[in-house]
Amino acid sequence: AQTVTQSQPEMSVQEAETVTLSCTYDTSESDYYLFWYKQPPSRQMILVIRQEAYKQQNATENRFSVNFQKAAKSFSLKISDSQLGDAAMYFCAYRGTYNQGGKLIFGQGTELSVKP
Amino acid sequence: ETGVTQSPTHLIKTRGQQVTLRCSSQSGHNTVSWYQQALGQGPQFIFQYYREEENGRGNFPPRFSGLQFPNYSSELNVNALELDDSALYLCASSPGRQGSRGEKLFFGSGTQLSVL
Numbered sequence: 758a759q760t761v762t763q764s765q766p767e768m769s770v771q772e773a774e775t776v777t778l779s780c781t782y783d784t785s786e787s788d789y790y791l792f793w794y795k796q797p798p799s800r801q802m803i804l805v806i807r808q809e810a811y812k813q814q815n816a817t818e819n820r821f822s823v824n825f826q827k828a829a830k831s832f833s834l835k836i837s838d839s840q841l842g843d844a845a846m847y848f849c850a851y852r853g854t855y856n857q858g859g860k861l862i863f864g865q866g867t868e869l870s871v872k873p
Numbered sequence: 874e875t876g877v878t879q880s881p882t883h884l885i886k887t888r889g890q891q892v893t894l895r896c897s898s899q900s901g902h903n904t905v906s907w908y909q910q911a912l913g914q915g916p917q918f919i920f921q922y923y924r925e926e927e928n929g930r931g932n933f934p935p936r937f938s939g940l941q942f943p944n945y946s947s948e949l950n951v952n953a954l955e956l957d958d959s960a961l962y963l964c965a966s967s968p969g970r971q972g973s974r975g976e977k978l979f980f981g982s983g984t985q986l987s988v989l
């Protein structure tokens with residue numbers, strides 16, 4: 758069974774600085790998708806960035822980028838020029854080849870605080 | 874932006890009771906999935922519906938059931954409530970079927986269920 762692990766329950770960053778959130782996963786599949794979702798206090802999960810496993814190039818979305826290491830099964834999120842609005846819970850998630858009916862497997866989350 | 878709405882926002886029930894949670898998908902979306910998020914945890918997949926049929930289910934007992942209607946609204950029903958059912962229940966919709974593994978899910982803000 759696939760698993761997703763986020764080993765940092767909490768992280769803190771100074772406004773305008775850079776922070777990296779870690780995620781590791783376990784799977785026997787070769788093709789899959791990985792996602793980072795943000796959950797602010799409003800509770801609504803918002804997609805931050807996604808990566809397809811067979812694409813070697815790391816995904817980027819404005820200030821957000823990932824470091825995808827397929828062999829190491831690592832998928833970290835880098836937030837550059839951190840803003841106060843980035844404060845939220847961040848979840849790493851996996852979606853496999855056979856999809857299992859749309860199943861997203863989430864990690865435990867990392868709570869990010871941004872200091873002014 | 875997402876257009877996924879859930880009702881009610883909060884609900885208090887007593888152990889042994891039954892509850893129905895509702896979700897209205899974003900316009901044009903024919904796939905809906907439900908997740909349970911316990912306090913301090915990542916969401917866990919309950920099941921997914923595509924065009925009114927369940928096409929994937931997580932590790933939840935049969936007392937968790939669902940419906941999807943022709944207008945793509947959806948219900949999550951939980952019978953014989955237990956204390957451990959206390960959680961945030963998230964609904965997510967997407968345009969396509971399970972072939973679109975990388976597609977973005979649009980989440981609602983959830984229903985916070987408390988079982989006393």
